[in-house]
Amino acid sequence: MALTAEHGRLAQCRDGDAAWRRWGPYLSERQWGTVREDYSAGGDAWNYFTHDQARSRAYRWGEDGLGGISDDRQILCFALALWNGKDPILKERLFGLTNAEGNHGEDVKEYYFYLDSTPTHSWMRFLYKYPQAAFPYDRLVRENRSRGRQDFEFELLNTGVFDEDRYFDIVVDYAKAAADDVLIRITAYNRGPEPATLHLLPTLWFRNTWSWPGGRRSPA
Numbered sequence: 001m002a003l004t005a006e007h008g009r010l011a012q013c014r015d016g017d018a019a020w021r022r023w024g025p026y027l028s029e030r031q032w033g034t035v036r037e038d039y040s041a042g043g044d045a046w047n048y049f050t051h052d053q054a055r056s057r058a059y060r061w062g063e064d065g066l067g068g069i070s071d072d073r074q075i076l077c078f079a080l081a082l083w084n085g086k087d088p089i090l091k092e093r094l095f096g097l098t099n100a101e102g103n104h105g106e107d108v109k110e111y112y113f114y115l116d117s118t119p120t121h122s123w124m125r126f127l128y129k130y131p132q133a134a135f136p137y138d139r140l141v142r143e144n145r146s147r148g149r150q151d152f153e154f155e156l157l158n159t160g161v162f163d164e165d166r167y168f169d170i171v172v173d174y175a176k177a178a179a180d181d182v183l184i185r186i187t188a189y190n191r192g193p194e195p196a197t198l199h200l201l202p203t204l205w206f207r208n209t210w211s212w213p214g215g216r217r218s219p220a
Helices: 005-015 137-145
Strands: 066-071 076-080 112-117 123-131 167-178 181-190 203-206
Antiparallel strands (some): 123 167, 167 181
């Protein structure tokens, strides 16, 4: 069987000739509310570090983002930030229900898809569906809290924000020309019947490792 270029990249990884896996989809989907970031007295990770707090507090053990990548030590991170002109906050990370908010436990209320990736992450594709209406954070929590275990979950689609296809498909492609040479292409498709506002804010940042005891110096 003929070897492909990806076979060659895998061989370089195996032999230590090129670190093709140094950059990959290692950025967490959700760092808030996890046990890694819990310093509460009673071990209540959900309420100690909430989604609402995530945009204004520094994580300790990782980072999160939409369709993002990072190096294998998660020191330098890249991800999407979006704004439709109607949301009260930037869409920077996945929103979900905590264990007590969902009638079936914790649950991310977003539509996102990892469409493709090679073993060395030399090629990756990610799709995120972003409503053109204001994201219904409060309604998702309120409706699911009111339902019992025998009831269906109240999903993002049930809120009506995707009616008449009024949403954007955001496609992120990653392609590596070399182990440390990454091309990023972001394509936005308006699926709705009318023009709509979308602000694309690709974001590159360093994980905060220097403000904690024993941390490294700031990379700046």
